[in-house]
Amino acid sequence: MRGTLNNQSLIYLQIARMLEDDILRGVYREEEQVPSTNELARGYNINPATAAKGINLLVADGILYKRRGIGMFVAKGAGETVKQKRKSTFYDGFVKPLVKEGASLELTGEELVSMIEQAIKEERV
């Protein structure tokens, strides 16, 4: 895990997101163990109940699963699940605010699209 907590969103959501990031980056691979509730609590100085809430969110999404008496593990296909989950919120979380900001700057649809195409080109260089 890396990163630090901010107060821009609820802590359990941040914990869940950081674990997801680390799964996408290959810090934790499929069938590998992730830090326990207590380790997370100690590492980030947060209440274990909050850490557990973050982990439980990922269990509910099928990204982590519990091995009784051992701990929490990364599920098979977790990376793909995280990507799917993020794709489904990409529209609301990124595309809509982009269009909204564009509209308040009175950018036309064509201008917006060409800027996106430009950014895609630059990303590929």
Place this chain on the structure above:
Amino acid sequence: MNAGTLKAQGLCKAYKDKEVLHNLDLTIEPGKIYGLIGRNGAGKTTLLGILTAQNTKNSGEVTYDGQPVWENQKALSDICFSRELQPTLFSGPNNLKVKHYLKSAAIYYPNWDLNYALRLMDEFKLESKKKISQLSKGQMSMVTILIALASRAPITILDEPAAGLDVVVRERFYQLLLEDFAQTGRTFIVSTHIIEEAASVFERVIILDEGRILENAETEELISQFRYVSGHEEVVDRVCNGLQVLSTQQMGRHKTVAVRGDMVKLEAALEADVDVSPMNLQNVFVALCGHGDAQ
């Protein structure tokens, strides 16, 4: 560690004519870390004193596992209230040496963990031969913390443990608290004015305002009910219609309001041309207890 439930019902307390707690109900469930926050003079220390039978009440009842705590040996040996030590006090514990103060705690708390106490003495670099009155404010807080942690009491209450501590020691304190909590699962109640850095440690938060319990809620659940909404006043007013507006700030036509409401309505605000930002516990506290004092 099996702690019982600590419960206050219909608590009233007055100092002379001034009532400081008004018909207050509170339930402390076992196995949780509670944060108690309130403004100066809200009644925090009075409430904690009454919960632990160290202070009298005018009416109402405090029970532990269903039994009144007053003169109840079993309850009192299960509950540790580590009071804030006052530098200006020239009586009471201030005349004691640190080691004698700790010795009295060892007698008082049946679960006293001497090794733990010595370890903490060492870590905090406290000199056992010094008198309490010779300690700095920060060192007094360390003594308070040491007694609370080493008491190993199933219900442990700390009043302003962070007062006078530098930021490094404060962080270390919350670490120690969480480590001990992970091991023992005992109940903690911690009062503090340094809200934001403690917020993530509290599973539940109790907000006391002018002698009344305003909230006793799961910390993150509470925070998630609040937002700042800002933008053009007409749009802000339209969006916030039906939401509980707690405070308003206006600069020309620009308006910022602190609102509380259900998630669906708050999400709806995101659609309009306004900025919606989340709050932290400190923001929530100011919105609820500020009473327009801070501008």
